Amino acid sequence: MTVKVTRSMLKRQAIIDGALSAFQQYGVSDTSMDKIAQTAQVSKRTVYNHFESKEQLVTHIIKEIWRQNILTCELEYQADMALDVQLAALLKNELDFLSNQNLQELIRVAIGYCLFNPEIFTAEMSEFFEQETALIRWIKQAVSAGRLRQVEPQKAHAQLISLLKGQAFWPQILHQQPALTNAQIEELTEDTVAFFLAYYQA
Amino acid sequence: MTVKVTRSMLKRQAIIDGALSAFQQYGVSDTSMDKIAQTAQVSKRTVYNHFESKEQLVTHIIKEIWRQNILTCELEYQADMALDVQLAALLKNELDFLSNQNLQELIRVAIGYCLFNPEIFTAEMSEFFEQETALIRWIKQAVSAGRLRQVEPQKAHAQLISLLKGQAFWPQILHQQPALTNAQIEELTEDTVAFFLAYYQA
DNA sequence: TGAAAAGTAAACTAGCTAGTGTAAAAATAC
């Protein structure tokens, strides 16, 4: 069964795509509604037919960014597999996620807006920064199974994520460094696994 | 000897302070030159007498922020002191620096501007993110003295800084969390020292 | 004291901003 795609829906999507593209280039404040309409190849009136105001368009897009980010992978703890292999797989997964070029541009827009509009940092949004749940769940299970030392899983998780983001996320967000190559991702994964397990493996 | 402070210098400083204060509240794009003049209690013409354009005022302030940040403390490696005590002192120093409320607001302005104006991220600016030199030097010396395992000092340093920033800097910059309390700084320091030395101590 | 330097208010230009009103054209629905 094919889903019906109305012209209205196409226009709406064009507006969202155009706005996002303009935001990525100029930032939210320096992107006008005229510019958005032009980028989306749509009349300005059509923009206002779909979104009551610029504010609504911006928050819709930023919330959409977050919503897409919530879907993470699910790798479960395996009792019969070496810890380092499992952890490496989980971290590699996180890194692929964090290094995604497309995602980084979206997040840059969201951060640029949220820095001076902190009120939209609602609970639903800050989830992104805490929701790497597959990894937390894995830590909990490994601790329960007695294969990791007793720790607050939240703390161990925060340490792992900090180690990854500090080298594969923040420098890229700030335009300091290009995305990591596959070899670099590999190396960072191994380093982090060794570092982490040296301290936490039971 | 008292340094002569001219009225012109006072006005200039008032402009800088006013602009910075307005930037912190509204972000650069959403702060007008009229607003800056008003905040600084100065006529708009005086603003333009000191700074040729808004662009020049912005870049002057942001460069000044960076310049101030380059001055870090100097704790040297001591051959006759326990590693964990020395490292704890160094990390505590970094944390006091990163948790400085005033600094965080300045950096938020700089980041908000640089996100969509990456060209001003010149070499002199990105230094801030690499210049925690006291810590790097300490690692090098401890490695040379055979008290830390052989590693690239840059890598070990990056790991330490990531662990600190991930919990005491980025969440605060993004308005997610309040500044760390002294007790939390203490705890983070101890955790990080233990984590790091478990892997790297020779 | 008196000339030069710096600061002032206020009006002004020219262009951009978010958002609206309108009437015609095009696509869709039945």
Next chain:
DNA sequence: GTATTTTTACACTAGCTAGTTTACTTTTCA
């Protein structure tokens, strides 16, 4: 084929923007 919805171009408001001009006052400094 007709009725309805959607999109379109375009003119418009009202306000803000960076930056300038002018005529004037205050401060500095020798």
